[in-house]
Structure formats: structure tokens, C-alpha cells
Amino acid sequence: MKRTLIVRIPELVGEKVKIAGWINVRRDHGKLIFIDLRDRSGVIQIVIIPDNEEAYQRAREVRDEYVIEVEGLVKKRPGGQSTEKLETSSVEIEVEKMKIISRVEGELSFEVSSKKLDVNIQTLLDNRNLSLRNKRVNDIFKIYSQILKSYNDVMRENDFLEIKSPKILSTASEGGANFFKMEYFQGEAFLAQSPQFYKQAGVGAFERVFEIGTVFRAEPHFTTRHVNEYTSFDAEMGFIESYADIMKQLTQVMKRIIRDIQKNCASELAEYESELFVPDEFPKIKLTEALEILKKEFGKEMEGIDIDPEGERLIGEWAKKTYNSDFIFLTHYPSSIRPFYTMPSADPQYTESFDLIFKGVEIATGGQRIHDYNQLVASIQSHGLKLDDFKHYLEIFKLGIPPHGGWGLGSERIVQKVLGIKNIKEVILFPRDVKRLTP
Amino acid sequence: MKRTLIVRIPELVGEKVKIAGWINVRRDHGKLIFIDLRDRSGVIQIVIIPDNEEAYQRAREVRDEYVIEVEGLVKKRPGGQSTEKLETSSVEIEVEKMKIISRVEGELSFEVSSKKLDVNIQTLLDNRNLSLRNKRVNDIFKIYSQILKSYNDVMRENDFLEIKSPKILSTASEGGANFFKMEYFQGEAFLAQSPQFYKQAGVGAFERVFEIGTVFRAEPHFTTRHVNEYTSFDAEMGFIESYADIMKQLTQVMKRIIRDIQKNCASELAEYESELFVPDEFPKIKLTEALEILKKEFGKEMEGIDIDPEGERLIGEWAKKTYNSDFIFLTHYPSSIRPFYTMPSADPQYTESFDLIFKGVEIATGGQRIHDYNQLVASIQSHGLKLDDFKHYLEIFKLGIPPHGGWGLGSERIVQKVLGIKNIKEVILFPRDVKRLTP
Structure with missing residues (x-):
């Protein structure tokens, strides 16, 4: 039988x-x-x-x-x-x-059949093989699998080619901080923090590319939003008019992901009492406007033109209240806090870039990039970086590259915020942090 | 406009x-x-x-x-x-x-509009941003993107859940050779050679899992079949009757991939004059039978019970001639050359495992795994390994794990052999080998 x-x-x-x-x-x-x-x-x-x-x-x-x-x-x-x-x-x-x-060997650390596991995060993760059997925990990964599929589907439907870029790099680029160093035969190498340079190369060859891949961040901090290894949803598209095209494409992606999980994971969402507010267009405000709102509505003043996690949370609240939206784009970050390859705005103090805030947490960063070789050379120099460190990257822009831009989207933060889960480590099968390399 | x-x-x-x-x-x-x-x-x-x-x-x-x-x-x-x-x-x-x-800065190294680039592999890869613009080279990655999609689709249709497992490990497991070592904050860590242990953990939580992910191999050799970083198609399924279930599932996967590219990439295949022979069932012979065939038909004698790349090539030829098939499974590899977690056959000298040969090259390795905790402990010991190195892995099997098995499938080798491309590095966007870490 x-x-x-x-x-x-x-x-x-x-x-x-x-x-x-x-x-x-x-x-x-x-x-x-x-x-x-x-x-x-x-x-x-x-x-x-x-x-x-x-x-x-x-x-x-x-x-x-x-x-x-x-x-x-x-x-x-x-x-x-x-x-x-x-x-x-x-x-x-x-x-x-x-x-x-x-058979089971020895005693189980807790009962997995209970509706909600009543264990702290260390126990949950130390006993990952057991905790994953609890339905409520298990459901997280069913939704995550759906998100992986939705991203893949929506990118392909928009004519993006799926690529796989190298994770081992010869130099710690993009400024150099927070890279993991590794031994590479007789020499050393670094683990990729992002496929940024390779997806830009992809524009030259394929116009539109996307990647679902592991990224590595040697960030030494402990927060509920950070891990040292995660899965990034990246995209880069050529022949854009402006960074607004990127936000438009990303809006479509997010709406598709949310729609798919609402359709295919309804019982799992219900279990978590997830409520989602997804307007047809996401509100967009300049970062400087966001800072004014923080000051006026919440009495919160930031130092300089930047926003912190608490500020993002409050702006998320404000977007919900004002636009009935879980999403809001913050745009025009200052050049001083964006990487050298970011396209400057007409006022070169600012950039044609954005963050996407979902339920008060930044889930994506993106924008238009510099595509002109000489402008890029100047930008590397004005950021105090060495041209020699970007020799291979610069080659891309010697060959004729159209205006382009893209995003990096933290895949795990999507499921975390959709389900209202406090710690990002709960939504990763076997998370890695400064102190956790097992199981 | x-x-x-x-x-x-x-x-x-x-x-x-x-x-x-x-x-x-x-x-x-x-x-x-x-x-x-x-x-x-x-x-x-x-x-x-x-x-x-x-x-x-x-x-x-x-x-x-x-x-x-x-x-x-x-x-x-x-x-x-x-x-x-x-x-x-x-x-x-x-x-x-x-x-x-x-605009283009400087001179182009070669003409990309020519039908077939007449450059050696070093030039091809050194000038990757340019060579990718050649139609014939570009086509490789269109087919590869289709293969990524087909694998994703067919696994999901068979009720496998997509997972992402960690690439940073605390120990160099599975014997310890060929692992890249990295600095991890105050300590050290290793890059995953395969998601083997994590996909087996996945069986305990989800029964059927698949992963499309980067794997890292610190193999010091230069061949046309090896690179140090590639994308592996992994799968693991529970509640199997035997390793034959795994071969059956893998056969379905390969047939689906080939059918999809024949349907959706017909002009690209024609360009490469690709001919594919895919019978409904793939021939299966024991490794020992394969060795007899090598001796009898090709006068080739192997040392011990193992097969080398030349032997695989000849068996591929034999399968084509005898079964009109580009695929052949070799089964029952000796325990001595399989990892400790491989399920032994009734005759414990051999294992319930297989390699899948496609056009004379091994593209997948798989089989049934040991699921009983005590049997696994004994196997680790009899392989001369230290139990302590497998502490976290062993935890999986204390919790009740059904009979299961799976495979690791080299995604790039599929496109390499489909198109008859000599060197695997040509089918990877930015390949990594002992000497190549750029571009």
C-alpha cells in the first residue's frame, strides 16, 4: 500500500x-x-x-x-x-x-505540540531541530518559501534574468568595513557583502538582472534586526529614466509578494493575526521631510541628516496613520551617507536614492547609480577612496553602460514584519550572529 | 515616447x-x-x-x-x-x-559582434564584461537562468520546501579536507562545502526540502570541471523506501530541465548544435558492472573499486551507444569512498548511493542516508572520525528521523554539458579558481 x-x-x-x-x-x-x-x-x-x-x-x-x-x-x-x-x-x-x-533518544527539551512555544530565543535556537517541528515555527518557513517563489516569479515576469554572482572577492570594496576575511590558498580573500558590483556588470550584459543569494556582514552588533549572514533579494535594471522607475518596480514586487502570501498562506497569516495595509501606490517623502515630521509629530530630533531605527519606527507609524500604508519610501539621502556609486541629485548634497520602510523597519535600499565612467572616477576620489581598489569595477563603465539602478531587499525582514516577529533570528533556519555559529 | x-x-x-x-x-x-x-x-x-x-x-x-x-x-x-x-x-x-x-573609454579588446569569439579562455574571462555581450556567450546565461527556474518549479511541484541554510560553519565537517577557513570575529569559521547536514535537518522539520545555494570547495586543482565556488542544486526527501526513490525523483528533475530548455531556449540550443538524448528512464548499472564494461569494451582497468573522469567519459559513451541515453546512473559505490552518513547496502562493503553521469561527466551524487542515531554513531566511529566533531549533527537524529536521502547536483555542469562547452568556467558569470579572484 x-x-x-x-x-x-x-x-x-x-x-x-x-x-x-x-x-x-x-x-x-x-x-x-x-x-x-x-x-x-x-x-x-x-x-x-x-x-x-x-x-x-x-x-x-x-x-x-x-x-x-x-x-x-x-x-x-x-x-x-x-x-x-x-x-x-x-x-x-x-x-x-x-x-x-x-525513535527518540533521550528527553525532548520541550513539547512541540503546544500552540505557542513558551521558550526564550536561546533555547529556541539551541534546539532548532526540535523547535522547527512546532507548527507555529514551521509555518514561518512555509511563508518564507512562498516569498522566495514570489520574488523569482515577479522578477522573471518583468524580464529580469536570474544570475549567480561570486561570493569570494579579491578586495574588500565599497569602503572596506564589515567584511569577513578568509584564507584563499596562498593568499587571502573577502566574502561579498552584496552582489552590487556584479549586478551592475549584469546590466551591461543583460539590461535587467536579479539575484537571490547569501550575503555576509561582519557587523559586530547584537540587535533584533541584524544577523551576519542572510539572503538578499537583489535587482538591477538598465535604461531607466530616473530612480522613480526603481521604486515603481520595487512597489510591484512588494505588492506581488504580499498578494501571493495572502492568497497561498492565508491560514498561516491568520495564525499570526497578521494585518497588512498595502496601498496601490506607496507614499514617498524626502528624508529631510521625514526628519521634520519626526520633530513636529513626535518631538524627536536627529543629529545631522540621517534617521535611526527608532525614527524609522515612528515614520512607519506616521505612514500607517496618514496613508493607511505599511510601506513608505524615504528618498534623497545625503551623498555623505550613501556609497560612492550613488547618483547625485541636481543638488549634489543629496542622492537619487531611497530606503523602503515596511512596518517601521528598513527592508530595502536602492536608487540610481552613476553610469558615466568619468563621473564615477571623480566620485571615488571625492569619497576619499583609492581608484586602484576599484580597478575591476571601473572596467564595467568603460564599455558603455546605460542609466541604471536597483535595490537590495532583505528577504528575512519581509517575513519578520509580515508576521510581527520580534527577532529576525526566529525567521532564519539556522541563524548566525557574533556568538552563534551552531547548530 | x-x-x-x-x-x-x-x-x-x-x-x-x-x-x-x-x-x-x-x-x-x-x-x-x-x-x-x-x-x-x-x-x-x-x-x-x-x-x-x-x-x-x-x-x-x-x-x-x-x-x-x-x-x-x-x-x-x-x-x-x-x-x-x-x-x-x-x-x-x-x-x-x-x-x-x-560612450566607450579606450579600445575594446575584441569585437563582440562576431558570431564566435576567437579568444582563449584567459582573455575571455579577463574581459568578462565585454565577452558577456557576445550573443553566443550571452545565450549561456539565458539557458542557465531557465535551468534555475526549472529546478525551482519542479521541486515545488513535488512538494519540496525551498530553504536557505547557513554558509558559515563552526567546524570543517565531513572529514575536514577542502574547506576554506575564515576569520569570524575573535575566532575562526569555515565555509560550507555543501548544505548536507542542514538539508537532513530539514527532513525532520519539513520532510522534503530543496536548496539552490553557493557551495565553496578549497580544491587546489585546475581542471575543466572544477571551480572553487559554484551553485549547487540540493534536495533531501523523507519517507523513502530506498535510494531508488531518489533516483526516480532526480530523473524527473533532469527530464523537466531538459524539456524546459528545449521548449524555451530552442534557438540558443540550435546555435550550439546541441543534441540531447533523454530516454524516459535512465539506465542504471552498478559501479562494479561499469568497471567490467570499461575493462571489456575499452581495455581500461581501474585501481580498486572507483572510477576516474576518463572512465566516466567512456561509460557515458557506452550508455549512448547501448541505450541511446545521455544519462546513466552508477550505483553502489563502496563505503570506503563514500561519506560516513551514506546508508550501507545489505553487503556493507557497498552503499545505497549513486552518481548520475550526463554526457560522460558526473553531474550529481546522491543516495540514501543513515537515519538511525545509533547506526550513525557507529558509522562515524568506524570511519575513524571523532564523535565530538558531529555533536550538533547527531542532535538531528535523536529526534526521530524517517528513512531519507537526496542529492547534490552541480547546476553549472548541466549547462556545460547541454551546450558541449569545454571548460566549466565559461558557463559561470565570474568564475573563481585557485588563481582567479577577479574580475
């Missing part, structure tokens, strides 16, 4: 089936043993009666998270026995045969 | 259009100037007549690879003037306005 997925069982009343999965929880009720069995598709109640001696013997032996395979009859459920509402609660399986496939 | 992509132009005879792109080649013909203009969608001939003084002046100035924007009238083409057949050859554009968007 072939295995049937649990989600299919309610359609099979009166039939014999084989299912396999993990024991979510076992309940002994008088002489009957009830087990909630879990596979990748769902959870179902199975019943073992004492008359079936062999199966009953096995059922008495099993504990939470044992892997078992059972054959049995699908029956309409009398009702009243379940302690928790299951999607399959109209049926149960009366077990005829039971096989133990894999 | 909005920009029109070149591929659309033949439908617009009699209309005024704006197009933009790179100068593929300029030809001066008597008083007329002809330019083949290239954008991401194709190439078209544009004509500039001397009467249009302003445009004519600009046209005399431009050189190969300049980026220009032109407005003009789409006309049926008189014929006879084109030196090369273009997809758009039924029409041409009579230029009314021309704008130079971006």
Missing part, C-alpha cells in the same frame, strides 16, 4: 489507508490510545484499541516525536474526544497495523 | 518608435550609415541618411558598444544590405533622432 498524505484523509472515509509521520501527542483515554500524527501536510487523530494487541503494544511504547507508519480504516469521527481543533477533525483512523520507524 | 524592445519592431511597420541599446556594429555604405543596434531582446538594423544632419553627425561619432537611443520610422526592408541574418531582418528603422547615452 502506498502512503497517503494526511491532508487527503478526510476524502477517504470507509477506505483503508497507510500514513506515516511524527507523533505530535499521545493521549491515553481509558483503554483507548489516541495519537495525533503529523506529516508535512497536516495532523490527524488515530485510535488504537486494546483488541488489536500488537498495535496496542507498540502504541504504549511510543512517545512524542517518534516516527511511525500506520495502516487503518478512515472513519467519521464520533466527536468530543479531541482536545484541539484539527483541520482533519471530521475523521479519524482506526489503526490496524503500526510500525515504529524511528 | 516610450522605449520599444527591438523584438517587437517587426510588428510596427509604418510607425514611429523609440529604441535604445548598444551598437553591435556600424557599417558605412556609400553615404549611408547602417548600425546593428542590440538590446536585451534582439538586434535590428537602423539607417542614418546624410540629409538628417544632426543624427548623421552623431552616427559618424559612435563606435561599437556605445549606448544610444534613437527615434525613427519602422520600414519594410529593401533587402540586400544586411551582412548577417537577423531575426528582425524584414524591417529596419530610418533614424530621425539619435542620442548618445554612454
Whole structure:
């Protein structure tokens, strides 16, 4: 007999089936043993009666998270026995045969069948293999997988080519801070902080490129928003009129991602009581305007023309209140705090660049880049950087490059903010921070 | 006026259009100037007549690879003037306005408009930004992007969840050779050679997972098949009956990838004169049988039970001749040359594992893994490895793990062999080898 997925069982009343999965929880009720069995598709109640001696013997032996395979009859459920509402609660399986496939060694650190794991983040991550089995935790990665797909789909539909750029670099470019250094045969190398230079090269070859890839940041700080390794959604597009084209494309991307998860992950969103406010166009204000709003509406004054995480949170609140929008673009960051390759505005103190704030957190940075070779050379010099460090990068711009721009979008921050999860490490399978390299 | 992509132009005879792109080649013909203009969608001939003084002046100035924007009238083409057949050859554009968007600095190292670049691999890669603009080179990455999509699609359709696993590891596991070492804040770390341990963890949480990710191999050799950083297509699936389930799933994946590129990249395949022989089921023979065939049919004797690249090439030939198949599975590799986590066969000298050979090159390695905690502990010890190095890995198997297996598939080798390209470095945008860390 072939295995049937649990989600299919309610359609099979009166039939014999084989299912396999993990024991979510076992309940002994008088002489009957009830087990909630879990596979990748769902959870179902199975019943073992004492008359079936062999199966009953096995059922008495099993504990939470044992892997078992059972054959049995699908029956309409009398009702009243379940302690928790299951999607399959109209049926149960009366077990005829039971096989133990894999056992648990030692004690489990916590009960994974509980609705909400009541453990701190260290325990959650130290016991990652166990915590991932909790439905609420597991759901995060179903949504994340959908986000990966949506980004891929929407970029391709807009004629972007998917590329994979190198992660090992010869020099720590873009200023040099926060790069991980590695041994590379007889010499040394650095891990890429972003595919920035390579996606710009991609414009020269393919006009429009996107990449879903790992980026590495040797940032020594502990926050709920930072990790040292994450998956970046990058894009770069040529023949733009201005940075507004980039914001327009990114708006389409975000709307598509949100629409897809609302459509395909509705039950998971409901579980997290996620509420999303996504207007057709996202509000856009200049950074300097945002700073005025912070001062006027929240009495918060920033030093210089820059915004901090608290400021982003407040601007997010303001956008929600004012535009009923979870998203807001802040534009025209000063050149002094943007990388040398950022296109200056008509007033060269500012740049044709933006951050996208989602529910009070910056999830993307982007803008137009300098495409003229001589302007780029001048910008490298005026930023106090050495031309020699950008020798290979500059080659790109000797070959005729159209006006272009793009973004880097933190994929994990999307799911974090969609679900309202406090710490970004909770939405990464096996996160890495200054102190965490395991499991 | 909005920009029109070149591929659309033949439908617009009699209309005024704006197009933009790179100068593929300029030809001066008597008083007329002809330019083949290239954008991401194709190439078209544009004509500039001397009467249009302003445009004519600009046209005399431009050189190969300049980026220009032109407005003009789409006309049926008189014929006879084109030196090369273009997809758009039924029409041409009579230029009314021309704008130079971006210039070339210095001399180009070679002519990118030629059908086949006649340069050696070092020149090809040293001038990567230029060589990628050659159509034949560019096509490689269109096919590669399609392969990325096909793998993503087919895995999802088979209910695999997409995951992203960490690339920074605390220990050099799996034996320890060929790992890159890096500085990690106050300590050190290693770059992942494969997502092996994490995808197995994924089985415990999601049953079926796949990953498209960078892997790093500190292999010091120079061959046409190796690079030090590449993109691996990984998969792992739980609740299998045997390693045969893995081969079946992988067969489906490869058939899907080939079918998709045949359907969506027909002209690119034709350009490379690619011929593909993909039977419905791939032949499978034991490695020991393969060694007998090598001896009997090719007079080649291997030392011990193993096969070398030359042997794989000959077995590929044999599979083609015998089964009219570009694919062949070699199965039951000896335990001594497989990693400790490989499931032993009934005869424990051998393993429930396989390599997939495509056109004479190994493109995938896979098989069933050990899922029982105690068996795994014994296998680590009998392989002479230290249990302590696998502490975190072993945790996975304390929690109840079903029988499972998977594969690692070299994504670049697929496109390399599909197109019959000699060196794998040609199919990677910016490849990394022992001596190459740039561009």
C-alpha cells in the first residue's frame, strides 16, 4: 500500500489507508490510545484499541516525536474526544497495523505540540531541530518559501534574468568595513557583502538582472534586526529614466509578494493575526521631510541628516496613520551617507536614492547609480577612496553602460514584519550572529 | 515616447518608435550609415541618411558598444544590405533622432559582434564584461537562468520546501579536507562545502526540502570541471523506501530541465548544435558492472573499486551507444569512498548511493542516508572520525528521523554539458579558481 498524505484523509472515509509521520501527542483515554500524527501536510487523530494487541503494544511504547507508519480504516469521527481543533477533525483512523520507524533518544527539551512555544530565543535556537517541528515555527518557513517563489516569479515576469554572482572577492570594496576575511590558498580573500558590483556588470550584459543569494556582514552588533549572514533579494535594471522607475518596480514586487502570501498562506497569516495595509501606490517623502515630521509629530530630533531605527519606527507609524500604508519610501539621502556609486541629485548634497520602510523597519535600499565612467572616477576620489581598489569595477563603465539602478531587499525582514516577529533570528533556519555559529 | 524592445519592431511597420541599446556594429555604405543596434531582446538594423544632419553627425561619432537611443520610422526592408541574418531582418528603422547615452573609454579588446569569439579562455574571462555581450556567450546565461527556474518549479511541484541554510560553519565537517577557513570575529569559521547536514535537518522539520545555494570547495586543482565556488542544486526527501526513490525523483528533475530548455531556449540550443538524448528512464548499472564494461569494451582497468573522469567519459559513451541515453546512473559505490552518513547496502562493503553521469561527466551524487542515531554513531566511529566533531549533527537524529536521502547536483555542469562547452568556467558569470579572484 502506498502512503497517503494526511491532508487527503478526510476524502477517504470507509477506505483503508497507510500514513506515516511524527507523533505530535499521545493521549491515553481509558483503554483507548489516541495519537495525533503529523506529516508535512497536516495532523490527524488515530485510535488504537486494546483488541488489536500488537498495535496496542507498540502504541504504549511510543512517545512524542517518534516516527511511525500506520495502516487503518478512515472513519467519521464520533466527536468530543479531541482536545484541539484539527483541520482533519471530521475523521479519524482506526489503526490496524503500526510500525515504529524511528525513535527518540533521550528527553525532548520541550513539547512541540503546544500552540505557542513558551521558550526564550536561546533555547529556541539551541534546539532548532526540535523547535522547527512546532507548527507555529514551521509555518514561518512555509511563508518564507512562498516569498522566495514570489520574488523569482515577479522578477522573471518583468524580464529580469536570474544570475549567480561570486561570493569570494579579491578586495574588500565599497569602503572596506564589515567584511569577513578568509584564507584563499596562498593568499587571502573577502566574502561579498552584496552582489552590487556584479549586478551592475549584469546590466551591461543583460539590461535587467536579479539575484537571490547569501550575503555576509561582519557587523559586530547584537540587535533584533541584524544577523551576519542572510539572503538578499537583489535587482538591477538598465535604461531607466530616473530612480522613480526603481521604486515603481520595487512597489510591484512588494505588492506581488504580499498578494501571493495572502492568497497561498492565508491560514498561516491568520495564525499570526497578521494585518497588512498595502496601498496601490506607496507614499514617498524626502528624508529631510521625514526628519521634520519626526520633530513636529513626535518631538524627536536627529543629529545631522540621517534617521535611526527608532525614527524609522515612528515614520512607519506616521505612514500607517496618514496613508493607511505599511510601506513608505524615504528618498534623497545625503551623498555623505550613501556609497560612492550613488547618483547625485541636481543638488549634489543629496542622492537619487531611497530606503523602503515596511512596518517601521528598513527592508530595502536602492536608487540610481552613476553610469558615466568619468563621473564615477571623480566620485571615488571625492569619497576619499583609492581608484586602484576599484580597478575591476571601473572596467564595467568603460564599455558603455546605460542609466541604471536597483535595490537590495532583505528577504528575512519581509517575513519578520509580515508576521510581527520580534527577532529576525526566529525567521532564519539556522541563524548566525557574533556568538552563534551552531547548530 | 516610450522605449520599444527591438523584438517587437517587426510588428510596427509604418510607425514611429523609440529604441535604445548598444551598437553591435556600424557599417558605412556609400553615404549611408547602417548600425546593428542590440538590446536585451534582439538586434535590428537602423539607417542614418546624410540629409538628417544632426543624427548623421552623431552616427559618424559612435563606435561599437556605445549606448544610444534613437527615434525613427519602422520600414519594410529593401533587402540586400544586411551582412548577417537577423531575426528582425524584414524591417529596419530610418533614424530621425539619435542620442548618445554612454560612450566607450579606450579600445575594446575584441569585437563582440562576431558570431564566435576567437579568444582563449584567459582573455575571455579577463574581459568578462565585454565577452558577456557576445550573443553566443550571452545565450549561456539565458539557458542557465531557465535551468534555475526549472529546478525551482519542479521541486515545488513535488512538494519540496525551498530553504536557505547557513554558509558559515563552526567546524570543517565531513572529514575536514577542502574547506576554506575564515576569520569570524575573535575566532575562526569555515565555509560550507555543501548544505548536507542542514538539508537532513530539514527532513525532520519539513520532510522534503530543496536548496539552490553557493557551495565553496578549497580544491587546489585546475581542471575543466572544477571551480572553487559554484551553485549547487540540493534536495533531501523523507519517507523513502530506498535510494531508488531518489533516483526516480532526480530523473524527473533532469527530464523537466531538459524539456524546459528545449521548449524555451530552442534557438540558443540550435546555435550550439546541441543534441540531447533523454530516454524516459535512465539506465542504471552498478559501479562494479561499469568497471567490467570499461575493462571489456575499452581495455581500461581501474585501481580498486572507483572510477576516474576518463572512465566516466567512456561509460557515458557506452550508455549512448547501448541505450541511446545521455544519462546513466552508477550505483553502489563502496563505503570506503563514500561519506560516513551514506546508508550501507545489505553487503556493507557497498552503499545505497549513486552518481548520475550526463554526457560522460558526473553531474550529481546522491543516495540514501543513515537515519538511525545509533547506526550513525557507529558509522562515524568506524570511519575513524571523532564523535565530538558531529555533536550538533547527531542532535538531528535523536529526534526521530524517517528513512531519507537526496542529492547534490552541480547546476553549472548541466549547462556545460547541454551546450558541449569545454571548460566549466565559461558557463559561470565570474568564475573563481585557485588563481582567479577577479574580475
